[in-house]
Amino acid sequence: MKIALVVHDFDPRIGHGRYSVELARRLAARHEVHVWANRFEVPPLPNLHFRFVPAWRRTALASVITFLVASEALLRRERFDLIHAQGLTCWQADVITAHLCNAARREVDPPRRWRHWVFPLVVCPLEQRFYRQRRASHLIAISGRVAGEIRSHYGWRRATSVIYHGTDVEHFCPPSAPEQRQALWHQFGLPHHAWKWLFVGEAVKGLGAAIAELPAFPSAHLLVVSRSDLTPYRRLAKSLGVAQRVTYHGPTQSVLQAYQAADVLVYPCHYDAFGLVVAEAMACSLPVIVGQNAGAAEWIEPQRNGLVCNPHQSGSLRAQLLWLQAVPSR
Incomplete structure (x- = not known):
């Protein structure tokens, strides 16, 4: 299977980046995986292809908007059996992994400065449209909380799986002595x-x-x-x-x-x-x-x-x- 994995940063030092790296490594053992990202912080692996997505990273809002536009243009040039989007990263995803819900975050932890209000004011309507795109058929939520937030704030009514982030217990373990x-x-x-x-x-x-x-x-x-x-x-x-x-x-x-x-x-x-x-x-x-x-x-x-x-x-x-x-x- 030819799979596109779309994520802003393919970086194991960041939470969602670490998730994406581990997922891609495991999928690449059996499938052809193309990682579309703006930044790569791991060496290439067999069956794992890095595809650069340009984005202007001056601010968080600029990163989201410019990456979204660029990824859409690039993905339309190629055919994939499955496109897996890590949050708001492209408009033609088959599977979406929700790493957060910005509308819920704004309610629980409101921005403290006026300039920080701009991001949710722009991104929340985009996220609502993103979760209502026709092609997407399955949502993976990283917690029960997020699954409920995506349903209540953005109206998602399709198949949903709650899959908590996995942890490599062979790597993450207590000190030996x-x-x-x-x-x-x-x-x-x-x-x-x-x-x-x-x-x-x-x-x-x-x-x-x-x-x-x-x-x-x-x-x-x-x-x-x-x-x-x-x-x-x-x-x-x-x-x-x-x-x-x-x-x-x-x-x-x-x-x-x-x-x-x-x-x-x-x-x-x-x-x-x-x-x-x-x-x-x-x-x-x-x-x-x-x-x-x-x-x-x-x-x-x-x-x-x-x-x-x-x-x-x-x-x-x-x-x-x-x-x-x-x-x-x-």
């Missing part, structure tokens, strides 16, 4: 005797809330793995007097090492369609604290396999941290 963790502490520059918190992902998904809790926990040290502009978060940490207790690390293809070095994943997001970092952390036997509006929260049985906080409720994150701190062996 205490000495390995100690080596990782040295690698990341983490104090050996600190309670090591970890935040992974886009900073808007709760980094500010994690930093804000540091003054209440003098033994805690926060490791941040993010591709975001961290300037405002550095200022926040400095204003709270905890700048020396935050270690910043850019995006990495070896995020496994961060999970293995940490004591707890702190991910108090206001909204995340799933939260692949939660699944990866759990595979590494790392305790997780997750915002209740993350799709991955559907997995959590509170105080059994993780903790859930309400980012909109003052004191909720702190209560979960206190519960975990009381008995570190949890």
Whole structure:
């Protein structure tokens, strides 16, 4: 079968990019797979063909619009047995994987600045049209939450499957020995005797809330793995007097090492369609604290396999941290 996989970034350092990379690798074992993307961060594999889609990446909105126009023009030149779109990426998809619902995100976590309102005002109507295109016959939602959001906000009424992001448990696993963790502490520059918190992902998904809790926990040290502009978060940490207790690390293809070095994943997001970092952390036997509006929260049985906080409720994150701190062996 000749398959087109359409995604903005074919990059394992990004949640949806990691999903696309793993999916393409497995499909390529049995099919001819053409990956249409603007950016590629993995080497080519047999049966896996990289097809460049031009896009202007100055802003998020420009990226979406220009990629959409270019991919449509390119895909019309060639015939495929199946076109699999990763969200709003083309107009002739057979299968769509919904990685988020922007209309729902706007409701749960409204933009804080006027210029940030432009993106949902333009993209939400486009998404509604996208999910009503005639050709698309099947929706893959990465959580039950997203499946419901696409139905309620965009009127999707066709076949739907909820398939949570998979995690390679042969790769994402606990450290093999205490000495390995100690080596990782040295690698990341983490104090050996600190309670090591970890935040992974886009900073808007709760980094500010994690930093804000540091003054209440003098033994805690926060490791941040993010591709975001961290300037405002550095200022926040400095204003709270905890700048020396935050270690910043850019995006990495070896995020496994961060999970293995940490004591707890702190991910108090206001909204995340799933939260692949939660699944990866759990595979590494790392305790997780997750915002209740993350799709991955559907997995959590509170105080059994993780903790859930309400980012909109003052004191909720702190209560979960206190519960975990009381008995570190949890």
